Amino acid sequence: MAINYYQPLYEVMRDKDRCIKCRACERQCANEVHSYDEECDVMISDSRQCVDCQRCVSICPTNALKIANNPNTFRQNSNWSQQIMTEVYKQAETGGVLLSAMGNPKEYPVYWDKILLNASQVTNPPIDPLREPMETKVFLGKKPKNVRFNKDGTINTDLPPTLELSTPIMFSAMSYGSISKNAHESLARAATELGIYYNTGEGGLHKDFYKYGPNTIVQVASGRFGVFRDYLEAGAAVEIKMGQGAKPGIGGHLPGAKILEDISKTRMIPMGTDAISPAPHHDIYSIEDLRQLVFSLKEATCYKKPVIVKIAAVHNVAAIASGIARSGADIIAIDGYRGGTGAAPTRIRDNVGIPIELALASVDQRLRDEGIRNEVSIVVAGSVRSSADVVKAIALGADAVYIGTAALLALGCHLCRSCQTGRCNWGIATQRPDLVKRLNPDIGYKRLVNLIHAWDHEIKEMMGGMGINSVEALRGNRLMLRGVGLTEKELEVLGIQHAGQ
């Protein structure tokens, strides 16, 4: 008899009085937790398989199911937590690198929650966004320093290419492969209806989605999967992926078993072959090399599309961002250490990188100090959870934000953090046709549209409260922010004062 060194994390609790044995839970669970015992006429559950995705709970017609934390506990120890002990048991058993999904769940400080917004009282009037004009439109790209005139005295309107966003929110890079086709379609259609952008990630662009090109950012990563002329021409902007917040400094490896027919077409590699994305771009070892790739993409797209360079927020992010701004890139995307992923080594996800709030504040300050802030727009990602986070990010200096996890939540994700298994019961992080069809893109895109409309309105409410009527006037306006419970050093890095000051 094998010994179970560690116990299931969750306990599936079924109210037998409520359960009508309809077996919906059994049909819905790709992890095969639920089954029906005909002999005893009873539903049984194998908690060991449960990932707490809440699909069965959500689908149960009689509300008979609950997933609770397993009350079984190892002896309490503040140093050796049950989770750390369990991880040691797993590695002793398999010899494997621990693999997790979604963003860093550890209890590091969330600076968004330690920053408060201002509002107008008496001396300056708040604005009511329902009755007065309020602008959330933003343009991403280079902003000329001066007005230039033609020889005949007219204004030279020959501007560098920009992205126009109806509201300062975009859907961040998630490749077809890491998420399903229906999830991609939902994002693409929502971006089109909203007048914002979604991002293909590094897995190429499915032929069915070329029609959403005007609202698509196409990504070029070290593996160059699916990158060719039509792909570059299809997008509204091209993003060079140097790094990702969830796993800075490492590459990717999509095993051949996951390269099915459709994904093979989109990535332009044979079915069943491994898709390896090297950790570095081996042609980029310096800012000068980066400049070469930026301009080769500009040449290939006739200078009509802005080029974004995406990096993970790491210790010397401000100096790196300064280099990127000088490389000719139009937009810098910075992904904080809480950024999501379909799969990352646990130790990397939980221990590498820095919070996006601190990275953003130091990058914005550095670019201002060097007089090159107008050379690039800044887009931040890595756990923007609400419209309040968006407003705080803009006041700290961002031009716009990328949301990934929040968008997936809108599509039904319950953050069970098991994407790497490919058995997503919500039809998002899976390629299994029976699971993918559970996500109806007609409904999915509307839920995304609802979310962004709601956030847009909340952004206007918060700006109105501060007496500000445009995102332009909020950007980098750190006087609108105050810290609570932060140290002098944290306040200094964030460039804000403490509440009460």
Added chain:
Amino acid sequence: MVINAEDIGYYDLNKEIVGSDDAEIKVENVLGQRYIGCGTSAKTITVEGVPGNALGAYLDGSTIIVHGNAQDAIGDTMNDGEIIVHGNCGDTTGYAMRSGKIFVKGNAGYRVGIHMKEYKELYPKIIIGGKVGDFLGEYQAGGIIVVLGIGYEGSVPVGSFCGTGMHGGYIFIRSDQPPSGLPVQVCCETATDEDKKIIKKYVEEFCDCFGYSAKDLLSSRFYMLTPNTASPYRQLYTEN
């Protein structure tokens, strides 16, 4: 048409090349201008001089002939077409190229054919006449790389770490000895006459370009490198 590239920066030069309706374009006095022919299709561009980095990046069907040495990153992410260099070339030649061919008469730098891949009828070919630097065929996922080592007979014409991360395609090396220090994920065998048929047609084309005898070259000993399917890159992961 003929373009004199003297004192013209790459932006204006490439604008002229891309904007031209002529199928055949000769560019003279080239001195380091980058991105020549970038992303073009259905043109034949002859370069006299030394082109800069990223020559023929994203190339989509054009032919580029260089009478001189080329620099780094030629044929980066090239989708189709031909790049023929009557001289040497630099690092990351044919980075992630998906189809078409790159023929270099002389030597090439580090990381030749890195992440080269194939897809359906798209099949990339790189032939280097002389020797190459380290990391030949790094992360190679498909296509063919041939190193002929002409003029370097008696030594191995490839640097260290050859085939690191290789998981598809073929590397052929004309040499009396195999490269040393190959990773366990790569098989290295003496190419049989049957194996040489894979490269025969391309070596003949190469020889037609540069005036060598394909028969003589192909009668020499070649080593053929392929991914070792018995020893793949292990998935080292444990669900957490």
